[in-house]
Amino acid sequence: IMNNIIFDTDPGVDDAFALLYALNHPNINVLGITTVFGNVPVETSTKNALILSEMAGKGTIVYQGANKPLERKVINYPSFIHGQDGFGDTNHPHPKFNASKLDAAQFIINEINENSGNINLVAVGPLTNIANSIKQDPSIANKVNSLLIMGGSWLAGGNITPVAEANIYNDPEAAEIVFKSGLPIIMVGLDVTHKVFLSQKDIDKLSSLNNSGKFLKKISNIYMKFYKDTRNMDGCFFHDATAVIAMTNPEFFKYKVARVYVSQDNLTRGQTVVYLKDLKHETEINDNRGFVQVLYDVESKKVISEYLKVAKNYMH
Ligand code: RIB
Ligand code: CA
Numbered sequence: 001i002m003n004n005i006i007f008d009t010d011p012g013v014d015d016a017f018a019l020l021y022a023l024n025h026p027n028i029n030v031l032g033i034t035t036v037f038g039n040v041p042v043e044t045s046t047k048n049a050l051i052l053s054e055m056a057g058k059g060t061i062v063y064q065g066a067n068k069p070l071e072r073k074v075i076n077y078p079s080f081i082h083g084q085d086g087f088g089d090t091n092h093p094h095p096k097f098n099a100s101k102l103d104a105a106q107f108i109i110n111e112i113n114e115n116s117g118n119i120n121l122v123a124v125g126p127l128t129n130i131a132n133s134i135k136q137d138p139s140i141a142n143k144v145n146s147l148l149i150m151g152g153s154w155l156a157g158g159n160i161t162p163v164a165e166a167n168i169y170n171d172p173e174a175a176e177i178v179f180k181s182g183l184p185i186i187m188v189g190l191d192v193t194h195k196v197f198l199s200q201k202d203i204d205k206l207s208s209l210n211n212s213g214k215f216l217k218k219i220s221n222i223y224m225k226f227y228k229d230t231r232n233m234d235g236c237f238f239h240d241a242t243a244v245i246a247m248t249n250p251e252f253f254k255y256k257v258a259r260v261y262v263s264q265d266n267l268t269r270g271q272t273v274v275y276l277k278d279l280k281h282e283t284e285i286n287d288n289r290g291f292v293q294v295l296y297d298v299e300s301k302k303v304i305s306e307y308l309k310v311a312k313n314y315m316h
Contacts, residue, residue, distance in 0.1 A: 001027060002027055002028075002029055003027060003028050003029065003120050003247060003248070004029050004031055004115060004118055004119050004120065005022065005028055005029070005030055005031065005119070005120045005121070005122050005247075006030075006031050006032055006033075006034060006107075006108055006111060006119060006120075006121050006122070007019060007022055007030055007032075007033045007034070007122050007124075008033075008034045008035075008036060008065070008104070008108075008121065008122065008123040008124065008125060008129050008130060009033065009034070009035060009036070009045065009049060009123075009124050009125050009240070010035065010036050010037060010038025010039045010040065010042075010045045010086075010124070010125030010126065011035075011039070011040075011045055011048040011049055011052065011086055011087075012038065012039035012040065012048070012082055012086050012124075012125070012240070013039075013081075013082050013083075013086070013087065013088060013219055013220055013222075013223040013236075014124075014223070014236070014237070014238065014239045014240045014241065015039070015048075015124055015125070015240045016048070016052055016087065016215075016216060017198075017216055017238065017240065017241040017307070018122075018124055018150075018240035018241040018243065018244045019033065019049070019052045019240075020052060020055065020056065020212050020216065020311075020315060021241055021244055021245070021307060021310055021311070022122065022244050023052065023053070023056035023058060023060060024056055024212070024310065024311075024314040024315045024316075025244075025248060025310055025314065026314060027248060028244075028247075028248065030058075030060050031111055031115075031119070032060065032061050032062070032063055032107055032111065033049045033052075033053060033060055033061070033062045033063070034062075034063045034064075034104035034105075034107060034108060034129050035049050035062060035063070035064050035065055035099075035104065035125075036065045036066050036104070036125040036126055036128055036129050037066060037067050037068060037069075037074055037125075037126065037128070037170075038125040038126045038166075038167065038170055039077065039078060039081070039082045039086055039125070040077055040082065040084075040085070040086035041067065041074075041077065042064060042065065042066065042067040043064075043067075044085060044086050045064075045086065045125070046062055046064045046099050047094060047095065048085075048086050048087060048092075049062045049099075050062050050095040050097055050098070050099065051087075051092055051095045053095075054095045054096060054097065055211070055212060055215065056212075057316070061099075061100050062097075062099040062100065063099060063100050063102055063103065063104040063107040064099045064100075064103070064104060065103065065104025065105060065128065065129035065132070066104070066105075066126075066128035066129055066132065068128075069126065069128060069170060069171035069173065069174065070128060070131060070132075070171060070173045070174050070177075071173045072171070072173070074170075075169075075170065078166075080222070081222070081223060081226045082222070082223065083219075083222050087219040088218070088219040088220060088221045088222040088223060089222060090218055090219055104129045104132075105129050105132035105133045105136060106136075108121070108129065108130070108133040108140075109133050109136060109137045109140060112133075112140045112143050112144055113137075113139075113140070113143065116143040117143060117145060118145065119143075119144055119145055120144070120145045120146045120147070120148065120247060121144055121146070121147040121148070121183075122147075122148045122243065122244060122247065123147065123148070123149050123150070123151070123167075124149075124150040124151075124167070124239070124240035124243055124244075125167055125170075126167050126168075126170035126171040126174060126175075127149070127151070127167070127168070127171055127174040127175045127177075127178045128171045128174045130147065130174070130178050131171070131173070131174035131175075131177040131178055132174075134177055134178065134181045134183075135177065138181070141181045141182040141183050142182070144184065145184065146184050146185075146186055146247070147178070147183045147184065147185045147186070148185075148186045148188060148243050148244070148246060148247050149167075149178070149185060149186070149187050149188060149189075149243070150167060150188050150189075150193065150239050150240050150242070150243035151165050151166075151167035151168045151175065151187065151188075151189060151272075152165050152167075152168050152175070152187050152189035152190070152260065152262075152272035153165045153189045153190040153191060153271075153272055154189060154191045154256075154258075154272070154294050154296055155191060155296070156189065156190035156191045157190070158190070158270075158271070159190060160270070161268075161269070161270070163263075163268050163270075163271040164263075164268070164269060164270030164271050164272075165189055165190050165270065165272070168262060168270040168271075168272055169269055169270030170270070172262050172263065172264050172269055172270045173264065175262040175270070175272075176261070176262040176264065179259075179260045179261065179262055179272075179289065179292065180287070180289045181290075182289070182290040183290070184290075184292075185260075185290075185292035185293065186246060186247075186255070186292070186293045186295065187260060187272070187292055187293065187294045187295065188242060188243040188246050188295050189272065189294070189295070191294070191295065191296040191297070192242060192246075192253065192295045192296065192297065192298040193238065193239040193242050193243075194237060195297075195298050195300050196237065196238040196242045196298060196300045196303050196304065197233065197235040197236065197237065197238065197300070197304075198235050198236055198237075198238045198304060198307075199234060199235035200224065200234050200235060202235070202304060202308065203216065203217050203220055203224070204217070205308060206308065206311055209311055209312050209315065210311070210315050210316050211316065212311065212315040212316065213311055213315065220236070223236055224236055238303065238304070238307075241303075241307055242298070242303055245303050245306055245307065246295060248306070249302070249303075249306055252298055252299045252302045252303055252306070253295045253297065253298050253299075254295065254296060254297040254298075255293040255294055255295045255296065256274075256276050256277075256278075256293075256294050256296055257276070257277040257278070257291050257292070257293060257294075258274045258275055258276045258277055258291065258292060258294045259274075259275045259277075259284075259286075259289050259290075259291060260272050260273070260274055260275075260292055260294065261273040261275070261285060261289075274294055277291055
């Protein structure tokens with residue numbers, strides 16, 4: 001089966017792992033890459049997406065999107081995690097090609113209307129572009145096959161605050177629009193991504209395979225140091241790539257069906273509040289929003305070996 005996807009991203013070190021996987025995977029056809037602020041300013045996201053597209057060599061076009069959240073100011077960019085340049089301060093030269101003039105949200109709307117029922121959205125940054133698409137054309141909700149989101153958390157707590165995951169925290173109003181929209185969502189949050197580690201050994205292995213692997217190792221230095229310093233880990237969480245692998249290999253994951261609400265309050269900003277379908281709460285804020293799949297468990301080793309397999313066989 002061929003999955004047509006639109007890849008929405010803020011590269012970002014773990015985004016780079018995810019995007020190279022998607023661009024090179026034999027069963028994935030990336031129709032376009034849309035960029036958003038998040039790990040870095042959107043202009044840097046765009047430059048980095050162009051670098052990755054060039055590396056994969058398929059001429060995949062990049063569409064620049066939102067430079068800030070719908071209603072809030074941008075928070076500080078986490079250069080201590082991803083580097084100022086999003087790629088571990090490796091100062092990669094500017095790619096040959098430029099981004100399209102077409103705005104990301106407009107591209108998403110056009111593609112979905114032209115390929116109704118045949119598109120999977122993968123969103124691994126703040127949800128601003130997806131929310132803008134829904135706001136501009138609510139009819140797209142029924143025309144999308146699936147929307148995979150790397151973001152949120154059911155029971156795993158947060159990473160940017162004690163209760164919020166960074167992508168949702170960065171634009172909680174956008175996330176709420178998306179979770180309310182009726183799109184067939186698969187939420188790949190910290191419940192699973194905090195169970196998937198990429199070790200230094202895995203990264204060394206990758207770098208022995210091909211140029212893409214060498215590049216991934218090179219950009220991972222600051223990222224790996226961050227996990228060593230803050231969590232004493234000899235590896236990193238494999239957030240965004242895990243979301244893509246949830247699409248190619250859903251058999252590695254377990255999910256619950258639930259309604260998800262996004263907190264906009266100050267203290268709990270960006271928290272995803274998960275009401276399970278099969279658990280009756282005394283009170284439920286039921287606005288009849290659609291049910292989504294919340295992934296909560298994963299066979300981590302299979303995710304890593306699947307990644308390494310695709311890297312070995314298809315990256316160059
Ligand atoms: O919380 C993890 C997410 O935040 C990942 O998408 C990472 O790239 C950052 O954007
Ligand atoms: Ca990301």
